[in-house]
Amino acid sequence: MVDVKLENVVKTFGDTVALKGINLYIKAGELFTLLGPSGCGKSTTLRIIAGLDFPDSGHIYFGNEDVTYLPSSKRGAVLVFQNYALWPHMTVFDNVAYGLKLRKLPKEEIKRRVEWALELVKLKGYENRYPTQLSGGQQQRVAIARALVVEPKVLLLDEPLSNLDAKLRLEMRSEIRRIQRELGITVIYVTHDQEEAMAISDRIAVMNVGTVEQVGTPRDIYERPKTEFVASFMGKTNVIPAKVVERTGDRVTVEFDGIRLDGLHYTGKEDEVVIVIRPERVKLKPVENAISISGIVDLVEYYGFFIEVVGLFGEERRIIARTISDRDVEGLKPTQPVTFYVNRDDVIILPRQKR
Amino acid sequence: MRVSKWSERLFGTPIFDPVVATSFLFPLLYLISFLIIPVLAMLAIAFVYNGHFSLHWFGSILGSDYYISLPSGDFYKLVTLPSGEQIYYVQGVDFGVILNSLLVSLSVMLLTTILGTIFAFVMARYNFPGKNIVRILLFVPLLVTPFVNVFIVKKMFLPNGLINWLFYDILHIFPHRIVIDGLVGVIIAQTMTYYPIVYLNAYASFINIDPTLEEQAENLGSGGFHLFRTVTLPLALPGIAAGATLVGIFSLEDLAAPIVFQGNPLARKLMSFQIYSAFTSGFNVGSPQLAALAIIMLTIAILMFLGIRKYVSMRQYAMLSKGGRWKPRIAKPKAWQAALIYFLVIPMLLISIFPQVGVVLLAFSESWSGTWPEGFTMQHIMSIVTQPDIERVIMNSVMYSTAAIVVIILLSLTAAYASSRFKKSLLGPVLDSLSTLPIAVPGIVIAMGYFFFFAKAFPDTLLDPTNLLGFNPALVLVLAYSIRRLPFAARSIAAGIQQVHVSLEEAALNLGASRWKALTGILIPLILLNLLGGAMLSFVYCMSETSVSITLGSINPDYYPITARMVELMTSAVGSANLAAALGVFLMTVQIIAIVLANLITKQRYSFIGLT
């Protein structure tokens, strides 16, 4: 168990700048997630922490030790690859035992620890199978067992659940969480699935084209996004471009399509902004301290445990309201007029990001 | 349309279609007629004694000291020359014909595996200045110059040859001069000829290993030789083993090395040479004992072939990485590795391409009795265009080879179409195995089978080899070439067909085209480049075919193919080796042109030869 620090890590591949100076601090024993869209540099960051690639500049520390140029084999940061990388010529047992044999442990000890690891991932009895004789989920679990069994200082998981079906994914997700808590190891977890990140992480770093946009707890990231990118990446969100037309203290009035909304919290300097409102904060009944937006109903969509009402207003703008109550949407039909209410404290104003 | 049960079973399509049926039946019948039946003709003779079925001939071989014995003779001798100088004369020991062949084959497999794997690993994993030149040089030993390259190998190991000059006179590594001959000569010559086959297979295997598999091992603490031993090598092993087995079969059937080293009686005690010498002495080609020997040889080759197929199919690791990025593991060598590359690997490579270099030197020189040839001359090269007998053998070979590639293309196109498009058929797998089987049938065995077959089936006609000067080998050679070279073209064309998605043809069928239209209008145009590439390579390998050409092809001088004339030149008076070398240069030129063209046209690197 060790804490991990990345300092101004830059990595380029030819003309592509994969990482543009990353700074991260991962506490010992926490489950830290790198979240971001495909190609944003998550795997690259992980490979650099694992010692499989070396940064062009910047440093990596495990505790106080500078490990930037320590070879992968000496680092004790074990990576579970995006594609599992199971050795097809070895049985499950031999795959898992590989790292232990390298550490020259006695046979008995190896056997005991492999058994322990396979039990942990619920694969007892599969010792003599070859990887090709396993399902995707089982292969994944072998890969995790193989990494865990050597008791790594840091466990690195690169989209470990991406190839699983929805049900197995949920199961494995809580399994990883359980194992991490039980063993108390530092885990760095990579995913592009924001829901997964929210469910599993102690803290999340949201990445976008080679930079870290925000680091925080799942709640922080979801409720207090610091940038437009983070806000829109974290699930379905209402994002409306607008302009600040009046400032009084930390309250502003914004305008778009001739519609003015006043009394909103904003301290940024930029006047070009976006209004961000989470769908579940958009109400169909009046609430206190609310702004209101009137339009017509475009769609009512039934998702099972919640319902979404999509409204049209202004110049072809859309707003989505999410509710769990059937009564809220009773009688709402497309083309009917409707008014949406949002508590002013639930409206987030962020500077508009350049595209 | 009627649904036909047997069409579905046999051809994999419930609606009988003449195009599909022809695609199955043409190659199938051809292979049965000209591969299976000639071999059966030999069986019919080998298993009969006094008019009855009997194992007599096999017994007489296996029971004879001549064929299987305990080792006798000295592996090497310290010989004193008239000058008083002592030299090591290395020739190997005699285990009898059958064991000699096996031991030579195993030794060559072992040596080529070591050499080929080292070269492949260096080329697949290291970037070093000069790598591109090395890559090109590695193709040089693949250029086939029948007999002459072995002749040069022999020269290299003479007391004043290149090797002794280098390691005795200059570097003082050898305690005495070393001369190789006999079985050791055969082993060294074959190793130098065949190691690139292992190299190509091993290289492909190393390149195809998913890099994350090695990274994971490193990540868990492995590295250096441990990583190679536990992960890299086991994953590359199927490919390396396939290459080595191919070499083993080639070594078994090779005639060039034993013929060149036949001055030493040990070199003659090999299965291939025993059968060959029956042809040249003209007596007992028809002997049942020889047929039995041919069958033993065939059995060994086929067992090797089936063994490797089984082994490889068990260990086909699908190594397509899902999601992960392919970052090839190519590193700059560390100082000691660079030293090994420049002071060991590259010098070995230079020595191994010397036979081909030597062929060129020999072709342009007046004489060559010392370490280096002397006197530049164009005379031998000019003979190619001025000497009528040389011109004639070239024309003959071009004619035979051209006819053969037409057949090869038809065969491989139909066979590959049938077996890759109608996989569920009963005949598909049969066709698949049959069209790769010729790899495992030694050329000399085909020659012998054809001898029996044509002598029996067409007595006293142009096709009867016992008719001597009344025999015209044209048809026989075209058949033999087309069978022997089929597997190589078939693979290249099957690979092409596999790249064209079935749906392209299905779309045409769906729009109302017939199978014939879909085949000629859609598939063939799409794989035209593969066809051309396959045709050019087959042409090259037909031109340089030896086993059948120097046996059945050298019965009637009017119809000699190139290699028949070459072996004649190599085994006759002094000085004619230069002319053989000129023909060797001609063959190399044809090969280089064909391979460069094939690579340009198809825009893919042609790995010449592979198994599986």
Ligand SMILES: Nc1ncnc2c1ncn2[C@@H]1O[C@H](COP(=O)(O)OP(=O)(O)OP(=O)(O)O)[C@@H](O)[C@H]1O
């Ligand atoms: N070996 C490489 N050679 C060239 N470019 C690379 C290499 N590895 C990564 N890149 C580039 O660096 C950037 C970041 O890649 P990275 O694999 O870290 O993304 P990722 O966030 O893991 O994406 P994904 O979710 O698709 O796995 C991409 O633009 C990618 O094209």
Ligand SMILES: [Mg+2]
């Ligand atoms: Mg990735």
